[in-house]
Amino acid sequence: MTSDDPGSAPGGPGGVPGRPRAPEWEAEHEVLEAEAAELVGTRFPDLRGAPVRSLATGWDNTVHLVGERWVFRFPRRAVALPGVEREIAVLPVLAPRLPLALPVPDRVGRPSGAYPWPFWGAELIAGEELAEAELDGAARVRAATGIGAFLRALHDPDLARELAGRPGCVLPVDPMRRADPRVRAPMARERLARLAERGGWTPDPAVERLLAEGEQAGPPPGPAVVCHGDLHLRHLLVGPDGEATGVIDWGDLCLADPAVDLSLAYAGFDGRARTALLAAYGRPLGPERELAARVLAVFLCAVLADYAGSTGRARLLAASLTGLRRAVAR
Structure with missing residues (x-):
């Protein structure tokens, strides 16, 4: 829920006049299972061919489970990208200092010709x-x-x-x-x-x-x-x-x-x-x-x-x- 200002969505203040305001959670780029499998398999050869299934969808990320072990988060909107970079940098520092599990970005994919944004994977947390x-x-x-x-x-x-x-x-x-x-x-x-x-x-x-x-x-x-x-x-x-x-x-x-x-x-x-x-x-x-x-x-x-x-x-x-x-x- 990164951008929670209703006026930030297209068609709100600063949007396109005369058009209905798009929901804030509407994806600019949604990575479906087949694309997730291709991106993960290319970046991480040991996961090539591993089963991929959709796990969750939020405002800012589409989440897939790969090989029943790795949870990969793919940004849906450009506004989320600074937060993605913060997660990659800070979560490995926070995780050992806190009493509950955090998703630690152990596998990081950087922008490429196939996908313009960073994405990352962490081990599945039960619950x-x-x-x-x-x-x-x-x-x-x-x-x-x-x-x-x-x-x-x-x-x-x-x-x-x-x-x-x-x-x-x-x-x-x-x-x-x-x-x-x-x-x-x-x-x-x-x-x-x-x-x-x-x-x-x-x-x-x-x-x-x-x-x-x-x-x-x-x-x-x-x-x-x-x-x-x-x-x-x-x-x-x-x-x-x-x-x-x-x-x-x-x-x-x-x-x-x-x-x-x-x-x-x-x-x-x-x-x-x-x-x-x-x-x-x-x-x-x-x-x-x-x-x-x-x-x-x-x-x-x-x-x-x-x-x-x-x-x-x-x-x-x-x-x-x-x-x-x-x-x-x-």
Whole structure:
């Protein structure tokens, strides 16, 4: 979800007048299975002839599983390319320092006459997206505890200082202002209005109150830390028992306020599970950070619901609408 400004899509402000605005997730270049097999086999001869099957599709990448072991990500849009380069440079540094698995780009394909953009492959991480998992209460507590401990390690100020001193690991600072509720609240309201027009959302006074409060608030104080940058319901992987197994899709990796990642505490969890996440995180949030995290949770769930409703993903739609309700739950 690299470009989440609705005006950045063709046909929006700056687009082609008179034409319908194309969805932000529309691919500029989609690599299907046959092309993926050719690109991977040419670049990595030991994988030539290995079976290839489609694994997932997101806004920015088409993902294929090669040889039942290697997950290859192929960019769909040019706007994602800086994030791809950050993943290639930084994920190998982060992975050994964090308690959950990260996709490590062990196999990197560079632009060529056959494909104009970089792509990369990492070993498959077991688990399914939190949005797709049907977890009972105990399993959800287990997942929340795992991601809370993970975020505590990721947000360690020492990690930010270490990356700052390594060549190639300089990160942008909250480039999309996701920690600023004054920016995210009106964007969330626009997405929710779009959902309501299609009949996918009934306006909720509690959500409206939260967004109105966010529009009057500034970003939380405090130093920026290393953040995943786009930590929503699709990017936490869990096992059947709820154990958190990995965190994927790091194209929005940046320095930002911890609220940017802690939005998952409000979109993905409530009740005992949220309490367990924040306890494992172990650092106080404060009212400004909590507000920023809740507003961002509403925005991300609204975007996911818009995407899911437009692309026929019923389970993701249901999870996203549930996330909207969780974001305002106390």
